[in-house]
Structures are given as C-alpha cells and as structure tokens.
Amino acid sequence: MPDVLDPTLSARLKRDDAGLVAAVIQQHDTGEVLMVGWMDDDAVRRTLTEGRVTFWSRSRKEYWRKGDTSGHAQYVKAASIDCDGDALLVQVDQVGAACHTGARTCFVAGGDLGAVVGERDPQDDGAPHATPQDRDQQDEENR
C-alpha cells in the first residue's frame, strides 16, 4: 500500500492556506449529511486506503481517526472530489452519532436556521437564461 497520496489526485486538490481540504461526510444509504471535517494529504490517503475516515484536527493539530476514542467509527463506502478540487465527499457507514455532542449529525446538533423557503416557478423548466447561467459559472470559477 503506497504511503504517499496518488500524484494525480494530489495535483487536483485545491488546499487552503493550511494545506487542508473540506470533507463532507454523508451516510451512504440514507443520504444524511453527517458532518464536515478537514483533511490534509495524508488524511486523504489514509481515508482512501484504510476503509476508515481520518481527519486532521485543526484544534488539536493531530490526526484523528473517527471512532478511535468515541467508538463512533465511519466505514468508507465511496469517495468523490468536487469539480474544482476544493472539497471531498466521503460516503460512509456511520456507527452511532457523527457529532461529538451525541447527535446523529452535526447539523441536527447545530440546529435549523429558519431560512426563507424559496418557491420554484412552475414554469421554470431549467431552460438556459444566458446571463444568470454564465454568472453562476463565473462565480464557481472565482470561488
């Protein structure tokens, strides 16, 4: 098993100033978004090769294999990279609670923000409106 991250993947990762990428962790069968954590190259490599999710803890400045202390392990089912390489999606089988508070997900723990619900225009069939679509694309490129 190689102990460096695949160079092709390494070249695609867009890390922040601390060398980290965000990893969205999702329950593979229910689609629940469980939590978001941070990974450096070695945490990505370990997650992709060891069958368990490993993060880099920004507060403790150490690797953190989820479940080693809590028992709430995350078993990897699949992993993907987003279009511009600055985030990963890891689909897992989560044992117990994903959140350190004991809640199933960090977003249940954090709570609903009461966002205004947008109403989709029934006429909106997704047909291109040249200007806004171009702007979306620009925004994504400039993120």
Ligand SMILES: [Zn+2]
């Ligand atoms: Zn949490």
